[in-house]
Amino acid sequence: MAVDLVEDDFRLRVHDSQAVLSSDVADGPITPWADNTVAARAGAVTFSATNAASSTVGGKRFGRDVGVAYSRRVLSDAASFCWNTFNQPSPADRKPVDAVTLVVEDIGGVAFTSANGVHLSAQYVGNYSGDVKTEATGVLYHEVTHVWQWDGQGQANGGLIEGVADYVRLKAGYAPGHWVKPGQGDRWDQGYDITARFLDYCDSLKPGFVALLNAKMKDGYSDDFFAQILGKNVQRLWQDYKAKYGG
Numbered sequence: 221m222a223v224d225l226v227e228d229d230f231r232l233r234v235h236d237s238q239a240v241l242s243s244d245v246a247d248g249p250i251t252p253w254a255d256n257t258v259a260a261r262a263g264a265v266t267f268s269a270t271n272a273a274s275s276t277v278g279g280k281r282f283g284r285d286v287g288v289a290y291s292r293r294v295l296s297d298a299a300s301f302c303w304n305t306f307n308q309p310s311p312a313d314r315k316p317v318d319a320v321t322l323v324v325e326d327i328g329g330v331a332f333t334s335a336n337g338v339h340l341s342a343q344y345v346g347n348y349s350g351d352v353k354t355e356a357t358g359v360l361y362h363e364v365t366h367v368w369q370w371d372g373q374g375q376a377n378g379g380l381i382e383g384v385a386d387y388v389r390l391k392a393g394y395a396p397g398h399w400v401k402p403g404q405g406d407r408w409d410q411g412y413d414i415t416a417r418f419l420d421y422c423d424s425l426k427p428g429f430v431a432l433l434n435a436k437m438k439d440g441y442s443d444d445f446f447a448q449i450l451g452k453n454v455q456r457l458w459q460d461y462k463a464k465y466g467g
């Protein structure tokens with residue numbers, strides 16, 4: 221399989237919430253913050269994107285309609301968006317991640333994230349009907365959230381993990397048209413769009429709720445976190461949410 225590595229000589233670096241293009245090589249000094257080099261290095265994150273499926277139909281479409289340069293920018297923008305959503309202004313607040321990578325691969329499914337590496341399916345890109353650039357952007361916001369969100373030391377409900385990722389996608393403005401409407405679904409922890417809509421309701425009760433919930437999920441997980449933040453247990457909140465929308 222032909223591998224089309226990123227050849228650009230620049231890397232995207234992020235310091236706090238400010239993304240800049242730097243011509244430095246990956247391990248060189250970070251000149252924009254020369255008066256604060258240690259902190260800049262501590263807070264710097266490198267983003268990279270590679271199209272490893274450029275010989276496939278989907279990989280060709282990715283290169284034409286999305287592109288590695290654009291998607292690398294999305295990795296950076298989505299990281300900043302996560303830090304804002306999670307109220308993590310300082311690098312010390314965030315998960316300690318030095319690099320986020322995207323590889324477009326000739327795989328099935330949509331995408332997955334493992335060890336700070338996002339893997340996007342070229343087949344999905346190739347088969348998608350509609351605005352594939354917007355869809356890929358939304359998928360990347362979801363996957364990048366998995367890099368930065370806390371998972372309760374592995375104890376958190378999987379539906380909640382996916383719900384937080386889609387919540388970030390929703391707040392970024394990339395909810396696709398096929399998602400459930402607010403109030404739909406059978407359980408609060410069904411995951412994805414259903415849980416994202418519910419989290420949006422919870423956040424409307426107390427702005428910053430999702431940030432507080434994520435912060436609690438750094439060290440472990442309990443459904444009681446909902447009650448600790450909002451004063452009602454999660455089942456009661458789900459009932460109130462359903463009632464609000466006539467369910």
Ligand SMILES: [Zn+2]
Pocket residue numbers: 362363366382385
């Ligand atoms: Zn996910």
